[in-house]
Amino acid sequence: MSIPSYQNRNHEKELEWLLFTGIALLLLVAYLGIFTLTVAFLFNKFKPSKWLIASLSIVSILLYTVTFIFYQHGLSFWLIPPRLWWFSIPAFPLVTLLIPGVVMFSRFLKPKSQQEQLAEWERLQEAQRVLLAKKTKKRTEIKSSKAELRLGAIEVGDYFPDHLGIGEKEGWLTINEGVLDQHLFVLGTTGAGKSETIKRLVYEILQATNRNIYLVDGKGDEQLANDIRSLAYHHNRGIAPVFKLGFDKFGATYNGFKGHPTDIYNRLCALIGTTEVEGNAQWFADLNRDLLQLICYAPIGAPRNFEQVLSRISKKWLSDAFKDNESELEAIERLERSHIQGLVHRIRPMAREFMPCVGEDGFALEETRCAIFSMRVQSVGDTAQRFLDFLVEDLKDFIGKRQTHPSVLIIDEFGQFSNKNITALLSLARSSKLAVILATQDVASLNDEKTKKLILANTRTKLLMATDFPEDVALLAGTIYQPESSAQLYEGDTTGMGNVRIQHAFKIDMNEAAKLQPGQAFLIRQRHAAKIQIRQIPEVVQIEPQAEERRQQKPVKKYARSKTRKRPRPLN
Known part of the structure; x- marks a missing residue:
């Protein structure tokens, strides 16, 4: 009744x-x-x-x-x-x-009907969010302090315990420098303000710390490269070289052949993808590894440019190089022409791309306090992915061995590279004062589920900006207890009867995350979250852009053949 x-x-x-x-x-x-x-x-x-x-x-x-x-x-x-x-x-x-x-x-x-009441409530909530965002934008920027990064003004959020390294100061969210070493993941679609966020992070790192900056940009954004280069110069990091890939003109020359023979061998293996093969192709991958070891472990030393690498992929050169090593010489004599040509066909396309811009006469990571790698992945996708494999192996050697300062590595549009070696780099970098900041448009761009979980697990701090698919990151903020009411309905209207219960609810509303304005973001760290308005940096005073550099290919000296050497007798 x-x-x-x-x-x-x-x-x-x-x-x-x-x-x-x-x-x-x-x-x-x-x-x-x-x-x-x-x-x-x-x-x-x-x-x-x-x-x-x-x-x-x-x-x-x-x-x-x-x-x-x-x-x-x-x-x-x-x-x-x-x-x-x-x-x-x-x-x-x-x-x-x-x-x-x-x-x-x-x-x-x-x-009002139930639907009209819900629509009115949503309008009021949206109006409150807009009003709060306007007030946050007007908040005065606080003064910078050493080892503390000012990311933006807080709109609403949790209290962060001191051990998390996230704090609040006069309405601004601050990040302790040590948090960077546990790595940062930035997620935001086109137009969400990701590039401005990267510039803000770089600006704060340069102001509050003594770290080096290394940027890998998968979009090939020249304005972003010029801004970072100018910021580094004005903060006493010198003139940063800009390596370019996929542009009409080359940028700075990069020396990717620094290190011991083993390090160079690992880079060349990553470049040709010997770890990616399966099935019957594994035999050819093992053969290529054998040849690359002979090339890199030669008595005269490892190759220092791609010209030397190509010149060494010949039976004659290898025989002359290992003339005093009978065991290696016997293995070389058993090599067939097809075995060697297979490696030539794998390396030559990459060498052709990189010979003008990669060599021993370029900059090395330890020789500059800021370096920028700008690559148009959309136009040179496979080449850019191979180069990133090569660069990551160089970074692995750089960490803890050639590294002279605490550093920050920023990879923008990381998802376009699909590089699984990044996960190993994250673990290695944590103990060596190399912070890694990964930015991408969508978690789905990480391709497989295992890589996605490894990336999210190894980046303890997340910045969630506007995206159509925020679920994977938003869920990491955890839940809160809140009352949830229910009402009895009859023909679209409430009957005046219902109940209330306390239950878990997600801290971050998925609809709100998808509707974030440019510059707005949720910062998530260990089940704590805060909504912030990331403040744009002051206008950057530009310096001269990177001039074109192009290596002159150097003639390779042939290995001198010994006249007194005796060739081994063939086996009966």
Whole structure:
């Protein structure tokens, strides 16, 4: 019986609202007249400006003031509404202001359905978020301090315990330098403000720490490269070289052949992808490894450019190089021409791409305090991916061995490279003061589930910006206890009956995460989260852009053959 009785009450409320609205309209018609209301509605239809309405209203008030003073019957005509119909026509500007108020009051009194109440609640929530964002943007920037990064102003969020390294200072979110060594993951779609966030991070790192900066940009954004280069120069990091791939002109030359023979061997293996093969191709991969070891472990030393690598892939050169090593010489003599040509075909395309821009006469990571690798992955996808494999192996050798300063490696558009070696780099870098910041548009770009989990597990701090698929990162913020109410419905309306229970709810609403404005982000660290407004850095004073550099290919000296050497006897 409760549901029908509720329906009767709801119908009674609707009848009361209709009755009130009708009485209000009759009073307006009685005292203002049908002519005044008609003129006011027509005037309001043309959407006049506020200044025009205000001007006409002042004229109406002055006119009625004069009429009231000089009218012979004084107040008596206010008591006879029909006599006012003609007199009230000049008051139509005032009625124009009155009509929206009456309509709003009527809507306020009208009984609302469940759907209308939910829609109104969502509008109020959105208005509150917009107002909060505006207040946050106006918050004054705090002064920088040593070993503390100012990322942005806090809109709303959790309290971060001290051991997390995340703090709040005068309404700003601060990050301790040590947090960087546990790595940072930035997720945001195009237009979310990811590049500005990277610039903010670099700006703060340069100001608050003594770290080197190494940027790998998968978009090939020249403006971003110039901004980072200029920031480094103005913060006493010298003139940063910019290595370019996929551009019409080359940038700075990179020395990727620093280190011991084993290190160079690992880089060349990564370059040709010997670890990616399966099945029957494994035999050829093992053969290529054998040849690369002979090339890199030669008595005269490892190759220092791609010209030397190509010149060494020959049976004649290998025989001359290992003339004093009988065991290796016997293995070389058993090599067939097809075995060697297979490695030539694997390396030559990469060497052709990199010979003009990679060699011993370029910059090495330990020789510069800031370096930028700008690559247009969309136009040179496979080449860029191979180069990143090569670079990651160089970084592995650089960490803890050739590294002279704490450093930060930033890889923008990391998902486009699909490099699984990054996961090993993250673990290795943590203990060597090399912070890694990975940025991508979508977690789905990490391809396989295992790589995605490894990346998210090894980056303890996440920055979630606007994206259509925020679930994988937003869930890491954890849940909170909050009351959840339910209501009994009948034909789309509540019956007045329901219940309330306490249960878990996600800290970050997925719809809110997808609707974030540019520059807004959720910072997540160990099940704590805060919504922040990342502040843009001051305008960067630009320095001269990177000039083109192109290596001159050097002739390779042939290995001198010994005349007294005896060739081994063939086996019977």
